[in-house]
Amino acid sequence: MITVRDVIPFVEYEKIRMERIREISKYKERRRFELGKRLTLIFENRITVLHQIQEMVYLDRLIDEKEIQRVIDVYSTMLPCNGKIKATLFINAWNEDDLRQVFKELPKIYNAVYLKVGDKLINGIPEAGREQGEEFSTVQYLTFDLQGEKSTDIEIIVDHPNYKYRVKVPQDLAKELIDEAYSEC
Numbered sequence: 001m002i003t004v005r006d007v008i009p010f011v012e013y014e015k016i017r018m019e020r021i022r023e024i025s026k027y028k029e030r031r032r033f034e035l036g037k038r039l040t041l042i043f044e045n046r047i048t049v050l051h052q053i054q055e056m057v058y059l060d061r062l063i064d065e066k067e068i069q070r071v072i073d074v075y076s077t078m079l080p081c082n083g084k085i086k087a088t089l090f091i092n093a094w095n096e097d098d099l100r101q102v103f104k105e106l107p108k109i110y111n112a113v114y115l116k117v118g119d120k121l122i123n124g125i126p127e128a129g130r131e132q133g134e135e136f137s138t139v140q141y142l143t144f145d146l147q148g149e150k151s152t153d154i155e156i157i158v159d160h161p162n163y164k165y166r167v168k169v170p171q172d173l174a175k176e177l178i179d180e181a182y183s184e185c
Helices: 010-029 046-060 065-078 096-105 171-181
Strands: 032-035 039-043 084-091 113-117 120-123 139-145 154-160 163-168
Touching (some): 010 046, 032 154, 113 139, 120 139
Antiparallel strands (some): 032 039, 039 084, 084 139, 113 120, 113 154
16 A cells, blocks of 8 residues: 655655666566567556656646545556556557557457466456557556466466467566565555
8 A cells, every 4th residue: 555655745756766767667677578579568566656656746746645645546556456466568669650550450459468377367457448449558557366366387478369479477576476466455
């Protein structure tokens, strides 16, 4: 759980912001998976979500606790807990023409990302309200409901008619993901 007290006032944060950005970039390295040339997946946790909240408070220059709480409420949906792993999926496109090609070749790609946890194949559920029509968001938040599975044998699988990829999650990170998923919200 993240509270208003966890968020550094933006005036103070401004003084250490670049250092924090370097720290979080380094921290995210082991949680980031390049899934071929088109997709990047980052597993979220309290540290990564708090950083996003901190950045929003800084960029919007928020000082009112109610406004800060609203930001916390929005981003807290990305916290892993109650048996769910959370991740952010990025679709990589290099320019407008490339993006149009992505839209054409990879419709509904968000519905094609899975975690294989032990013997269980778990489909990532995209955040509600983000349509996947002809043109879709290049950033999507995914929830993987483990349904009680606690194996640390985890693979990321993309199984789309036009895009296939799979990679094993290192054991130490897999254990962290399971521990985070079974924490309380």
